Amino acid sequence: MASLNVYSVLVVLFLTCGAVLATKENDQIIQENNCETKMGLPCALEAFTSIFNTGSISNKCCSEIVVLGKVCHSALVKRTLENPLFKDLIPATIIGKSIQTWNNCLTLIDSPSPSA
Template identity: 85%
Template sequence: MASLNVYSALVVLFLTCGATLATKENDQIIIETNCETKMGLPCVLEAFTSIFETGSISNKCCDELVGLGKFCHSALVKRTLENPLFEDLTPATIIAKSIQTWNNFLALIDSPSPSA
């Protein structure tokens, strides 16, 4: 339960405080496309955990993440990496995991669902 609170705090920080630390390019993308309002907090938590820790993401949240759009997804991940709280993370690894996660979600959405 404590780890959920830590993740919640990180996600809130990710969504609110990161703007002052982000590059203008990432900020511009996030602001112009309203990236921070396109996903519900439970799905933001799932996506964050999936990319920055070890976790999985539900089909519902997969749909929300893809609905967010690749530009928003990439900009939010890059902005998070610019935050000093995440300076211990290896950006190349996180970006690769982010791309892999994105591609996996696209494959899930594009694959036909099994018939009942």
């Protein structure tokens, strides 16, 4: 029984340290890549609503997401998920919506525009 308690403490300690390391890693990525300065506030809000709630994202904001880059996009989403305000969200669902938004924007930006 005592070994079960020790094991439980070690698992909790491992998970807690892992969460702290993940936070530092995302913060470091965001800081090193100046992620927070690459996208305007209106598009950041539009992307946030599209990923964390429901909504669409405009072509203009898709362009800003692609310029932001996949590394920044992913790190910002993961850091937001680490915020206690979003603890009730299902991370796999949000990350899936984030990847879908990224792929949709990338396709939209890479596809040739129709001729007038």
